Amino acid sequence: MKILSLVCITLVTLLIFSCADQSKFSVSPVNNLNSNPLSTPTPTPTSTPTTITTGSISGIVSDASNGNAINSATLYISADQATTQTFSAANGTYTISNINSGTQTLVVEKIGYVSQNVQITITPNQTLSNSNVSLMTAAFSSDKYVITLTWGSSPTDLDSHLLVPASPDFHLYYQNKGSATLDASPFAYLDVDDTTGFGPETIRIKKSGNAPYYNNLYKYYVYQFTNNEGESLITSSAIVRIYNDSTLIKSYNVPTSGSGRYWYVFDLDGSGNITDNNIIQNAAPTL
Numbered sequence: 001m002k003i004l005s006l007v008c009i010t011l012v013t014l015l016i017f018s019c020a021d022q023s024k025f026s027v028s029p030v031n032n033l034n035s036n037p038l039s040t041p042t043p044t045p046t047s048t049p050t051t052i053t054t055g056s057i058s059g060i061v062s063d064a065s066n067g068n069a070i071n072s073a074t075l076y077i078s079a080d081q082a083t084t085q086t087f088s089a090a091n092g093t094y095t096i097s098n099i100n101s102g103t104q105t106l107v108v109e110k111i112g113y114v115s116q117n118v119q120i121t122i123t124p125n126q127t128l129s130n131s132n133v134s135l136m137t138a139a140f141s142s143d144k145y146v147i148t149l150t151w152g153s154s155p156t157d158l159d160s161h162l163l164v165p166a167s168p169d170f171h172l173y174y175q176n177k178g179s180a181t182l183d184a185s186p187f188a189y190l191d192v193d194d195t196t197g198f199g200p201e202t203i204r205i206k207k208s209g210n211a212p213y214y215n216n217l218y219k220y221y222v223y224q225f226t227n228n229e230g231e232s233l234i235t236s237s238a239i240v241r242i243y244n245d246s247t248l249i250k251s252y253n254v255p256t257s258g259s260g261r262y263w264y265v266f267d268l269d270g271s272g273n274i275t276d277n278n279i280i281q282n283a284a285p286t287l
């Protein structure tokens with residue numbers, strides 16, 4: 001019995017040691033590298049450059065018959081009146097911002113005057129300055145051709161010249177303004193001569209039926225009167241507009257290249273056809 005007990009104790013002891021050995025060689029779990037992959041860097045968001053697609057316009061609204069500033073004229077871009085409408089200030093100035101780039105129509109309205117639609121080209125992030133517009137009453141402009149000239153601050157004095165095919169030919173300009181009532185030769189008149197920048201200068205031509213009074217070629221040009229250093233026609237921002245019976249029929253922006261003090265703009269024949277010249281040159285055209 002005593003021997004049996006000893007055998008039992010020995011077996012139990014062996015069993016204990018066997019268990020102890022197993023625990024000794026048990027393998028502790030190790031982290032699997034694959035379970036913790038190197039993290040992929042999260043790309044830092046790069047800010048997308050803001051593309052500016054809008055531009056601005058500024059200028060002066062004036063009365064074509066006397067050059068006076070027009071206060072509280074309504075101006076807006078026809079494609080977006082709600083967000084672009086503004087009013088001219090007491091000195092006639094206006095600015096419209098956030099206009100979609102491209103060709104747009106500027107509408108200018110004032111009670112008592114004929115409304116005008118002017119085509120403009122808006123460049124992103126730029127201001128189209130010196131976009132001056134002269135309004136005219138129906139009485140002033142109906143049944144006549146009207147030529148307006150506007151420009152910027154420099155040169156201070158540009159002059160409108162019209163060669164009229166009267167008998168004899170008539171050179172209409174600030175020293176020879178013509179017939180204010182349009183009822184005598186040359187049947188045309190220089191209503192406004194501006195000498196301090198911006199314009200307008202205004203010439204009216206009487207009509208005969210639906211055509212200019214004389215049945216031959218009229219020639220219109222602009223002369224750069226002041227010629228101080230740095231002044232030139234090509235940087236003048238000058239615009240010439242022609243109206244027939246109050247309706248804008250033609251518009252010219254001064255060329256941005258060329259040399260000389262004469263901008264030969266257009267010819268108007270006895271049937272009302274207009275020929276573009278639009279060139280800067282060193283001499284005045286002649287009839």
Ligand SMILES: [Ca+2]
Nearest residue numbers: 158159194195
């Ligand atoms: Ca002038």
